Amino acid sequence: MRKGLFLASVLLLAVPARAAEDGGPDDPGRFRVGVNLGIVSIPRPINVEGYARLHPYIGVSGGWSTFPKFASDAILSWAGAKSDTTVSSLNRFDAWEVALRVYPLRGSFFLGVGVGQQVIDAVVTEKQTGSPIGLGGSARVDSWVITPRIGWQWVWSSGFAMGLDLGAQFVLGHTESVVIPPGTPPDVEQDVRDVVHFGSTVPLPVIRFSLGYHFG
Secondary structure, three states: HHHHHHHHHHHHHHHHHHHHOOOOOOOOOOEEEEEEEEEEEEOEEEEEEEEEEEEOOOOEEEEEEEEOHHHHHHHHHOOOOOOOEEEEEEEEEEEEEEEEEEEOOOOEEEEEEEEEEEEEEEEEEEOOOOOOOEEEEEEEEEEEEEEEEEEEEEEEEEOOEEEEEEEEEEEEEEEEEEEEOOOHHHHHHHHHHHHHHHHHOOEEEEEEEEEEEEEE
16 A cells, blocks of 8 residues: 555656657746737736746746837827817827736746836827818826736746736826817817826726746
């Protein structure tokens, strides 16, 4: 009986090592440094992150994300800054972040929190028949944000990495710069105010599926 238990224990210990040799999941707690690229990323679809697993229970990261200008209609509609009588354009919607991850089980699952700064900059003009340029206003909001999250970071022995993060971004404080010239139509002014409200108040969902490569 004791001999059988001993052999079973040896086999259980050998399986992870063999899996790593065959390119399977690596020891998640070992020291690694790498880069993760967001394949699916909300609220900003372009996302790049540098990552380090410093300790079996601790990881840190720093990242940058942005929303491409050519796809700005989606985020401006979300902010409520588009209407039938105005034209809105997004100059910037990006953010940087540093984050701490705690791996309570020493595995791939983590609890994390990130802090950083978000910038949203938009221009709203009025549609005018027969006039190439309508009356308009602009708004820029610089916000300090915090993002609690949960997630999983898997790494294979080859260095290939895959991650999934779920969380929410909250605004801690902000500064705003609003330009509304005299005579600006009420609908344009309201759309500008909606941009400020979106950048300074609205919590945003954070969802990211990433692929990367980690050295170590």
